[in-house]
Amino acid sequence: MPDLYSNLHLIIRWLHVIAGITWIGHLYFFNFVNVPLQGSLDDAAKKAVNPQLMPRALWWFRWGAMVTFLAGLSLFVLTYFYTPGVGFGATSLLIDTMGLTHRAMWILFGMLLGTIMWFNVWFIIWPTQKRLLTGKVPADQIPAARKKALLTSRINTYLSGPMLFGMLAPAHYGAMSTPALLIALGLGLLAIWASIRSSSNVGKLA
Numbered sequence: 001m002p003d004l005y006s007n008l009h010l011i012i013r014w015l016h017v018i019a020g021i022t023w024i025g026h027l028y029f030f031n032f033v034n035v036p037l038q039g040s041l042d043d044a045a046k047k048a049v050n051p052q053l054m055p056r057a058l059w060w061f062r063w064g065a066m067v068t069f070l071a072g073l074s075l076f077v078l079t080y081f082y083t084p085g086v087g088f089g090a091t092s093l094l095i096d097t098m099g100l101t102h103r104a105m106w107i108l109f110g111m112l113l114g115t116i117m118w119f120n121v122w123f124i125i126w127p128t129q130k131r132l133l134t135g136k137v138p139a140d141q142i143p144a145a146r147k148k149a150l151l152t153s154r155i156n157t158y159l160s161g162p163m164l165f166g167m168l169a170p171a172h173y174g175a176m177s178t179p180a181l182l183i184a185l186g187l188g189l190l191a192i193w194a195s196i197r198s199s200s201n202v203g204k205l206a
């Protein structure tokens, strides 16, 4: 039977990933499904659908982001700043005789992108959407507010590709190098670009 630390670690890791799926799943729904869908709805259909759809989807989206972020920080402390039986302090996974480990470099890269995304959700996308949905944006400022929310959401969608390499590489890859980082960035951004590009054509029954 594994010890308390290992069990807690696994549960927080699981919480982090299941909340991450909830968050990024909604982000992809907004960007790959809802943006093209909205373009094909007339005003009457939008008025019927959006007041029901958007508050629900935005609730799972923002709280998914918050739980992912908090569980991710806990995971960071448990993995890199705690040793069972010893206590808190930098572990050998964070620093070795050569300085910052490659594993730590990968997770710091992923966490930087993930934290920017979390900030965008809570301090730009959600406040802007809330003001739009509650009719608090003056009519002449609505297009600009919509543009701001969409652009920030698009930035988050692009960041999610490389960010996930930063989450997976620490435990499952390890070695950090400039080519590996460039491939993570290139492949991550390319996958999102291709998905956004094809999203307007998906949906036709074929």
Ligand code: HEM
Pocket: 013, 016, 017, 019, 020, 021, 023, 024, 068, 069, 071, 072, 073, 075, 076, 077, 079, 103, 107, 110, 111, 114, 115, 118, 164, 167, 168, 170, 171, 172
């Ligand atoms: C928001 C900021 C985020 C922070 C601070 C964060 C932090 C972390 C940390 C510290 C780890 C453990 C790394 C290690 O074992 O060395 C991790 C792993 C992981 N994270 Fe995140 N993360 C964030 C966002 C996300 C998001 C949005 C997802 C999307 C699903 C995600 C998915 C994962 C996955 C799949 C793992 C690997 C689990 C494993 O293989 O053991 N993370 N994250």
